[in-house]
Amino acid sequence: MVDHVRRREELADSVLTIVARDGITGVTMRTVAKESGWSSGVLSHYFNSRHELLLAALRRAAHLQGGQFKLRRQENAADPVKQLEVLIEDILPLDERRVALTRIFLFFYAEAAQDEATREEIADYLSNWRRVVARAVQSAQEAGSVPSDVNPDLLAVQLVAYADGLSMHAVLDAEVLQRIQHDPQARSMLDLAIGAQIHQ
Amino acid sequence: MVDHVRRREELADSVLTIVARDGITGVTMRTVAKESGWSSGVLSHYFNSRHELLLAALRRAAHLQGGQFKLRRQENAADPVKQLEVLIEDILPLDERRVALTRIFLFFYAEAAQDEATREEIADYLSNWRRVVARAVQSAQEAGSVPSDVNPDLLAVQLVAYADGLSMHAVLDAEVLQRIQHDPQARSMLDLAIGAQIHQ
Numbered sequence: 001m002v003d004h005v006r007r008r009e010e011l012a013d014s015v016l017t018i019v020a021r022d023g024i025t026g027v028t029m030r031t032v033a034k035e036s037g038w039s040s041g042v043l044s045h046y047f048n049s050r051h052e053l054l055l056a057a058l059r060r061a062a063h064l065q066g067g068q069f070k071l072r073r074q075e076n077a078a079d080p081v082k083q084l085e086v087l088i089e090d091i092l093p094l095d096e097r098r099v100a101l102t103r104i105f106l107f108f109y110a111e112a113a114q115d116e117a118t119r120e121e122i123a124d125y126l127s128n129w130r131r132v133v134a135r136a137v138q139s140a141q142e143a144g145s146v147p148s149d150v151n152p153d154l155l156a157v158q159l160v161a162y163a164d165g166l167s168m169h170a171v172l173d174a175e176v177l178q179r180i181q182h183d184p185q186a187r188s189m190l191d192l193a194i195g196a197q198i199h200q
Numbered sequence: 201m202v203d204h205v206r207r208r209e210e211l212a213d214s215v216l217t218i219v220a221r222d223g224i225t226g227v228t229m230r231t232v233a234k235e236s237g238w239s240s241g242v243l244s245h246y247f248n249s250r251h252e253l254l255l256a257a258l259r260r261a262a263h264l265q266g267g268q269f270k271l272r273r274q275e276n277a278a279d280p281v282k283q284l285e286v287l288i289e290d291i292l293p294l295d296e297r298r299v300a301l302t303r304i305f306l307f308f309y310a311e312a313a314q315d316e317a318t319r320e321e322i323a324d325y326l327s328n329w330r331r332v333v334a335r336a337v338q339s340a341q342e343a344g345s346v347p348s349d350v351n352p353d354l355l356a357v358q359l360v361a362y363a364d365g366l367s368m369h370a371v372l373d374a375e376v377l378q379r380i381q382h383d384p385q386a387r388s389m390l391d392l393a394i395g396a397q398i399h400q
Contacts, residue, residue, distance in 0.1 A: 023314050113307065172309060
């Protein structure tokens, strides 16, 4: 029996591989067929267009990232501050996988600014990400590492905006990429702390 | 005598007006001719394609934003912390002008991920923005409001990433927009300060 769900995932993974290697423009029905080892006929049984392929890759990327967040939360269950750090650092485009994710999200962010259905998809993704971060903030509060008067939802909005902005700038601007590659301070969310040193 | 530079600017402003009102998809040679009050013939004398129009609007947006940054620096010359705050808050999409800027940058960020020439253009824009912010950090250091051991370039990378990420999320996600509309804490860069309350 053919596992259609699994095959769709495999095809979406092929799209992500191409995006990492060649960028979004490298994705066509033909290149995805070639990358996946399936014929164009089989491919078109699952996806009708290049855009459907990209959308499947976006959902796959969001799903993989969601799983990654969960794993990182479990790995660092004993250290809520570390948990918060990795939830932010984990999306920075420091390897091929994460470069592909950043590129595909950027592509759909631009589309989302023009298309209501895509916007909902992106808003869901961002909302899930913030929820994971807000939970990590709460864990850190329960452990006494973050003061109880911090609003977890507000901090989540801020940390997610920071991490996402930094990721995008890193794929667009070599200076920013070098900065996050060579300066751990730039990667760590705890560096947001620097703002506190400003005297009002 | 026709002032061609001025007319190109006017046409780019018409593009920005359309983007604010109807989004990027609202921009066509026809709608820009209509918005500007010039004929399609005159328009095509200045711009050969929709893409050239959008690129002119991007440059115009970057130029206007640069002028805005300069003005804000001067207005708040006596208060370097306030200067830093407005340099960040000033790009958040809280009115039509800034919604248009955020949309047009998002459109070109996605293009820049695929096109080297656009990437250079975007990297220049980001680099200029960081330079203005780094200078404001230095002013704040000279005034004793920011400790001298803070690296102005690093803080500029962080603040610009934060502001840009927050702007993009606000145009994509109504929850984030409401947050920055109603919660001044979310708008202020000084809220980055919250990170400092995490105990290592």
